[in-house]
Amino acid sequence: MATRPYVEYLDYVIYPDATITATGEFSAEAQIAGPTGFISFAALGVFETATAATDHATRWVQEWIDSGIAEQALADAFKRDTNISLHSDPS
Numbered sequence: 001m002a003t004r005p006y007v008e009y010l011d012y013v014i015y016p017d018a019t020i021t022a023t024g025e026f027s028a029e030a031q032i033a034g035p036t037g038f039i040s041f042a043a044l045g046v047f048e049t050a051t052a053a054t055d056h057a058t059r060w061v062q063e064w065i066d067s068g069i070a071e072q073a074l075a076d077a078f079k080r081d082t083n084i085s086l087h088s089d090p091s
Helices: 050-066 070-081
Strands: 007-009 012-020 026-034 037-041
Touching: 007 050, 012 050, 026 050, 026 070, 037 050, 037 070
Parallel strands: none
Antiparallel strands: 007 012, 012 026, 026 037
8 A cells, every 4th residue: 555645625624545466456545634634535546656646635625625516425424324322212
């Protein structure tokens, strides 16, 4: 795994990553933390070098953030993946 330092972009922090595949290539992946939650993306593409994979992951996430859906997608992912109940339901 070839992890690149995090990238701050707008109100988000991007953690690009590259995982070596069985064929010796690198799979681009990323984790994103934002004001409404956290989400991970895998299999964003396969590249010959770890640097190419992390560069692609960074650009892909920046475009995803720019698309305008990031905030709601992060919030939805956080709600779906978190089993926290702040109020008990007496029923």
